[in-house]
Amino acid sequence: MNSNRKADIQRRLALASVPKPPEGLADRIKADIPKYLKATGNDRQRHSRSISLNLRVAASFLLLISAVFTAVQLMSPEEEMQSMKTVATATYSPASPSLPELQRAIAAAPQEEVRVEIAEEAAASVAMTRTGETDGAPVLAHAAPPRARRDMPTVEEAERAIQNAEVGVTGNLVGRVAEAAPPPAQMADVAGVTPTFPAAAPAPQAARREAAATAAFSKEAKAADSVAASGDTIFGISVDPAVFHRIKATLEQGERPSADSVNIAALVNYFAGAPARKPRRDVTLEVEGSPVPVGVEGRRGMVRFTIDTPAAKVVAKNATIEIDINHAAVTTFRPIGVDPAAAAEDALPGSTSITGLYEVELRPGISARERVATVTLRYHSVNENRERVIRKELRGRDFAGAWTAASRRHRLASLGAVWGETLKGAASEAEVARRAEELATQSPDDSRARELSRLAAVSSRMRGTPGTGSGG
């Protein structure tokens, strides 16, 4: 299968039309919510409270038993320690004694040792009955001390010795002792933690990316503001970031901006922003095509051109931009904020990015190779002291893929334009908001994408509200 056929199939798949959701669908869906959440929320709360209570009770018992045992250890003479060793050796055999067997062995031991063994057995019984998180095997939270030492062992030394003990580490009871012998403090910590639905803490890496994005955004904003200070339009295209900030402020105040305050070209340029990487040349021209971002019906596409001048000084003079639309391939087209009559600049300012958009309607059946548009930038290079021409073309295949396959810059610029049009009264606000959210999710480091997502959602909820806010 050749690339043309592939592109054609992709185009047909991507352009599958879809109506808007019927009125009331969202309400119908929301009406199902309370039944579910009330039932599951209460159950979950009861369950988590139950588990927390069990763990706290178990921790309390273990603390008590440990304290009693330690006290007994401190008060017992060495001979009794040897007797306990004999009992322990006979009792904790490698043959996995069961609890009844252990109880019988303890009962047969000298009376003086019974008190200690009973405390141990009680700990085992308590742990087995009180501990909520088991896999079926009884868990002893504390263990018998080592028997072979003459000096009085500490609790920690006893636990370590149990883990290394020659006697019975394979049986259920003693094996679990060796494996799961946390000190009481650990059990207390565990008991204090809600076992289900842990809140996702922000990852440190994400926080660092966020900080970096914020710094980059601030830097970009400053750079953009410096451009605004030198002039609001370039090639007749508004590059004034203040337009966006005023619209944003209006929305954040709960008001919808008035239609005439929305300069779509300014929004396009705000969201297109600076290039992700510093271009190698003093002047670069980007040209890109795609289907329209929302309401993909018919053969509508977006043509974008962006001129970047990364150098801080003026490097291009007597610049002209020309967009030639091929009428053999395009039925209709309209500039989005671009004033074709003002397509010349005496000098392109440095550290500048200028983006223009055209919406085109492709003729039916154009081939992938057919030329759709040509963008030509002519200027006098200050550094080289000569005329330069950059010319780039868009063809049918450039509009065949999904909009989501376009570059992030293109998606931001085109979606910013469509969003601006919804602020002026066009429909599809909900779909714009959804696209913006997808874009923000795919580009978590891009502050502009997040802004567009947030504000598109805000304005979508205001749909139907007349614009009252003052803007540009």
Add this chain to the structure above:
Amino acid sequence: MTEQVSPAGEERKLLAAIRAGDTVAAEELVERTYSAVFASLCRLCGDSDLAADLTQETFQKAWAALAGFDGRSQLFTWLYRIAYTTFLNHIRRPRRMTSLDEPDAIDVRDERPPADEQLADAEEASHLREAVMRLPEDLRFTVTAHFWGGLPVKEIAEIERITTVAIRKRLHKAFSILEGMLGEEVR
């Protein structure tokens, strides 16, 4: 001015709130996603009324399955999976088979300039949908998820537990099969 929480973090917070029984958070989830779920289902079944019913059914299943969502994929990706399965279950139900030959019931309430046209008439759209539905399941899901669900390749790879290269191979294979079924010619 700048958001302090990433979109992924916001999604996690939203999910945590819903799991804790916050109905406002659940409604926000609906507002964010229902139109996209509807659009996907509409492209799958070609009937807006049926798509609306399936959308409602999708969210009913989503509430019940929320506890099992592990957050590996994006929320909409998970929802799309449920929607897709809901659609398949619907067409497999006895006495409720959705004929793929039914004409589209597209209600275009469009306010854009009249110069806009639909890419294909209802018959062509139905033909395309029928061809897609005849693809093998793995290819069909990949094609519909990417083109009609709007899921990026990476997300599809995540929920399918395979590589992005494998997803792209699936797409390529699907195009080959569709070409044969549709009888495409370069014009």
